[in-house]
Amino acid sequence: MTFISFEGIDGSGKSTQARRLAEALRARGHAVTLTREPGGSPGAEDIRRMVLEGEAERWSARTELLLFTAARRDHLEKTIQPALDRGEIVITDRFADSTRMYQGLRGGLEDQVDILHASMIGVEPDLTVLIDIPAETGLGRARARHGGEQRFEDMGLGLQRQMRDGFLRLAAAPRFQIIDGTGDPDAVAQDVLGAVLARLPL
Template sequence: MIGRFISLEGGEGAGKSTQASALAAALEARGVHVLVTREPGGSEGAEAIRNLLMQGDVARWSAHAEALLFAAARADHVEKRIRPAIEAGTWVICDRYVDSTRAYQGAQGIDDAAILALHGFGSKGLLPDRTFLLALPRADGQQRTQARDGAANDRFEARDTAFHEAVAAGFERIAANEPDRVRRIDAAMAPAEVTQALVAGLADLLP
């Protein structure tokens, strides 16, 4: 049996990590074997690149350099963990994937076609079977991240409101242009309701 590949996308504080764990538990209760992973990261090489990307000053890397680093991390992640798991019949749930690069680096002026070309080379164009966009107003996301992290922000959380609004608009464009793959979920609902919506959004893929 071939596994499935699910990604969770959205802005800061949308609940991706929480919902990745909750969705995994819901699927495992149905007898599905699940691997939960994240980006950037998920493999030894990709985690090393994550440290380079997430730490330091906001201006540490240019948008072009970020796009290349994300593509390199993803290539290792796909080769070492995601593809082998899917081929072994495991369902993979990934907290962020290539759509985050499209939204975040796209918000800095990197062309979407260029990002997808890098993805085609590095990760052989692998896309999720289903992507969920956890949509949440920026103010709500800020409250959640402050409650979770206090004053500690990574290089992306620390950017201004205009940047995060551009990221949100990028995610919405992807969802509107790729409705067969991407499902939009209201992340302002109670966590249990969000999980229920995720499971319902996989009805056509579940065994």
């Protein structure tokens, strides 16, 4: 069973690198499920539209925590665990560490995040790849996308700096691998693949 998550601030390139890793592992003959949070299952995708669009102050961090946990539970039941049970590698673009940051750290809800995660989710990735870039770079990239899912980007540079610092503190845990995301995407993809192959028995 291999479960890999990608984390990072908005605009870090983690979605691109999650996709690139999935492609590289499939090319090596592995069955891979590539998914994302919030989302990854029909019910969770409904919640995604609620929490990522609209005004920045639409939801409090406490309400977001409940919504994200509900989405993650559905995602785990409908997508992640069935794929793991089939013997596939699961790669997810964000998982519980994003909730620890965007709701826990931002809202001062760290204890509540951990309590909900332990009681409702109870799963951590085997490996978490943190794509690290400066907050200014990430915010510039994220805003350049001009998509509809800009609610957290609209909270500004201060939030992105807080989130980057928080992710780097989380990355002291053994399951993390920090990858410098400032380089060429091809070079970053090679770094990711090398790190994954070195850390997991694939």
